[in-house]
Amino acid sequence: MARLTDFSEGERKHHLEKIRDLPDFGRTPFVPGPPLLERRVAIVTTSGVHARGDRPFDIGAADYRVIPGDTPAADLLMSHVSVNFDRSGFQEDINVVFPLDRLQELKADGVIGSVSDYHYSFMGAAPIRALEPKARELATLLKKDRVDAVLLTPV
Amino acid sequence: MGALGHYIEREGIPTAQISLIREQTAAIRPPRALWVPFMLGRPFGAPNEPNFQRRVLRALLSQYERPAGPILEDFPEDAPGTDDQEGGFACPVSFAAAKVEAGGLAQAMRSEIAQLASWYALAKKRRGRTTVGVFGPTVEAAARHVASYLDGAPKPVPGLSAGTAVKRACDDVKAYYYEAVAAQPGNLAPNAIENWFWRETAAARAFLAIRQYCLNSNDESLKPLGKLSLIPRFVTDGLIETRQKQHETQVQSTSPERT
Numbered sequence: 249m250a251r252l253t254d255f256s257e258g259e260r261k262h263h264l265e266k267i268r269d270l271p272d273f274g275r276t277p278f279v280p281g282p283p284l285l286e287r288r289v290a291i292v293t294t295s296g297v298h299a300r301g302d303r304p305f306d307i308g309a310a311d312y313r314v315i316p317g318d319t320p321a322a323d324l325l326m327s328h329v330s331v332n333f334d335r336s337g338f339q340e341d342i343n344v345v346f347p348l349d350r351l352q353e354l355k356a357d358g359v360i361g362s363v364s365d366y367h368y369s370f371m372g373a374a375p376i377r378a379l380e381p382k383a384r385e386l387a388t389l390l391k392k393d394r395v396d397a398v399l400l401t402p403v
Numbered sequence: 404m405g406a407l408g409h410y411i412e413r414e415g416i417p418t419a420q421i422s423l424i425r426e427q428t429a430a431i432r433p434p435r436a437l438w439v440p441f442m443l444g445r446p447f448g449a450p451n452e453p454n455f456q457r458r459v460l461r462a463l464l465s466q467y468e469r470p471a472g473p474i475l476e477d478f479p480e481d482a483p484g485t486d487d488q489e490g491g492f493a494c495p496v497s498f499a500a501a502k503v504e505a506g507g508l509a510q511a512m513r514s515e516i517a518q519l520a521s522w523y524a525l526a527k528k529r530r531g532r533t534t535v536g537v538f539g540p541t542v543e544a545a546a547r548h549v550a551s552y553l554d555g556a557p558k559p560v561p562g563l564s565a566g567t568a569v570k571r572a573c574d575d576v577k578a579y580y581y582e583a584v585a586a587q588p589g590n591l592a593p594n595a596i597e598n599w600f601w602r603e604t605a606a607a608r609a610f611l612a613i614r615q616y617c618l619n620s621n622d623e624s625l626k627p628l629g630k631l632s633l634i635p636r637f638v639t640d641g642l643i644e645t646r647q648k649q650h651e652t653q654v655q656s657t658s659p660e661r662t
Contacts (some may be wrong), residue, residue, distance in 0.1 A: 252426050258640035267430050272404075277412040278431045284467050292411070292418075294404050303536045306567050317631065320533035329632045334444030334593045337533050339582050341450030341603055350453065350460050356484040360464065376406045382408050397418030397458075397467055398411055400420035400433075402404040403444045 255325070271377060282361075287397040290364035290390060291315075294372030295338070295345045295403040296328025305329065305371035310337035312386060317348065317366040330373050333403045345403060364395050371403055408433030417524055419466045421446040421459075422475070432473045435466040439478045442593065447481035455483055484592070493586045495591060495599040499523035508612065511605035512576075516546055519583035526586035534578045538571035545575035549606075552613045566624030569613060573633055576606055610634060 250262050281287060296305045298313040304327035305313075315324070321342045326335060337344040351363045368386055370379060390398065405428050412434045422428035423443055428436045439459060441448050447456040457638040459478060466474050498515055501582040504512075525544075527533045538545040549572050551588035560568040580600055585591055601607045610633050617629030 252424065256637060256640065258636050260479050262636065263424055263427065267427050270430055273409045275433060276434055277409065278472040279412055279415055280436050280470070284464055287467060289464075292407060292515045294407065295406055297579045300536055304571060307570070307632060314582055319520070320532075324532075325579065326535055327571070329570065331632060331635045332443065334597075335534070335578070335635065336440050336446040336581050336585060336593045336596055337450045340530065340585065343456050344447045347447050347460055350447070350456050353453075353457065354460065354464070359461065362621045370407070372404065374506060377405055380410050383410035383468075384414055387411045387416050390411070390416050391414070395420045396417055397464070398416055398418040399463065400407055400411075400418055401446045402406055402423050403447065 249287065258362060259262075268354070280395045284360055284397070285363040288362045288364055288395050289351055289353070289360050289397045289399060290393070290395040291367040291399045291401060292348060292370070292386070293346055293401045293403075294329070294370045295326060295401065296371040297324055297326050297338075297342075297369045299323050300325050308374060308378075309368075309371045310374040311382050313369045315346075315369055317363060317365045318366060328371050328373065328403060330403075333350050338403075342403060345401065347399075347401070360397070364390075364393050404432030405429075405433035405436065410434070417467060418651060422461060425475075425477075428475060434472045435463075435469070435474045437463045437466065437476050438476055440480075441482045444593075447484065448480075449484050452483050474486075484590075486601055495587055495589070495596065495603075497599075497603050498605075499652050507553065508609050509553040509604055512546060512550065512553075512609050515578075515605055516542060516579065517633070519580060522586045523579055523583035526582045530582075531585065534584060535575045535582070537573040538568070539576075541576055542579040545572040545579075548572035548575055549609055549613065552616055553609055555658075557616075565622050566617070566626075568630050569617075569625070570628055570632055573610055573613065577610075579598035597635075601635070611638075 252263055267359050299315055299319050300323040302313050307329045326338055329334050343349050354360050404420050408420050411590045412418045418423055420433055422436045422438040424444060425438040427439060439446060447459050449455060462478055498518065535542050548568060549556060552569060557565060581596055584599060614629050617625040620626065
């Protein structure tokens with residue numbers, strides 16, 4: 249897992265159709281930055297994770313939820329609409345999806361400069377183009393927070 | 404996922420992503436990506452494996468030291484615990500009562516929930532958390548909502564569409580089962596839990612009944628659930644028979660008669 253050749257025929261067909269329907273993203277941007285040990289890192293996940301009490305994601309939701317960095321693991325839920333990925337790992341340990349503890353350790357070890365106070369979550373089953381306006385909005389917030397390394401984590 | 408890399412980096416913020424489906428990432432060509440050979444849902448490999456998770460994270464972060472892109476690299480290690488010898492064929496214990504449905508499917512599901520209660524409590528205590536709580540604070544509230552469909556009288560939830568409410572209720576019920584059974588002895592592999600749930604439980608049969616209700620419904624919020632968001636593709640694609648054989652192998656390999 250997870251190359252297309254590893255999937256069942258139905259799964260493979262589903263993912264091939266998704267690839268076929270991808271929009272053209274044009275030239276890949278590539279923004280330079282300082283050495284890793286000076287960077288401020290934020291997680292942006294498409295796992296549909298959110299804080300308990302925040303709005304769960306619904307089908308088609310293209311907006312994001314804010315996850316403060318001090319949110320206890322006990323207050324993280326997942327409301328991704330897909331039923332085609334494993335959730336037992338997240339149920340056991342949030343870091344398999346949302347590696348906040350690992351980032352804090354790398355900060356303590358001096359591997360990265362700092363960890364953002366805010367992280368963000370989308371729900372990956374949203375239509376791709378629908379994500380763009382909210383992603384641009386999010387970039388403004390990340391800039392204000394001086395984030396210069398975003399970790400994008402799917403499920 | 405790759406789309407977000409384009410959208411955010413275009414605004415001037417560097418991004419690096421985990422890729423779970425390599426072909427998709429290769430087609431999107433995001434700025435920095437690390438393909439990992441892990442199952443969907445586990446981008447950092449395995450739970451409670453901090454050293455391994457850290458290696459994945461460091462491999463991803465190291466891409467920030469490169470001067471140019473796009474970058475798409477492969478992480479060289481498989482996730483720990485994916486070897487069948489490491490408990491991968493352990494199987495949850497079957498319900499004795501689940502097949503007796505004198506009180507109907509709803510009653511069978513309630514009975515299962517009661518039987519799993521002590522395992523669920525154990526899981527919650529050991530983990531210090533539960534992921535039940537998207538529909539309401541307890542699984543009982545979610546189960547009541549699921550049961551209302553089985554009783555033919557879906558109960559409206561103020562402020563939520565019918566589809567949203569029943570989807571959240573089903574997710575909470577499933578999370579309860581998964582968390583509870585994971586507390587049982589045997590270091591259960593993810594696919595063993597999945598096979599058990601979809602092959603053995605009244606809750607899964609309840610979800611299949613609700614799916615049919617959704618497919619027949621004129622409610623626009625219920626229709627997409629029937630097609631996509633209640634039942635995994637391996638069940639709806641008819642692969643359940645393959646999974647049945649896998650499940651039987653798992654049961655046989657852990658049955659007392661064989662040991």
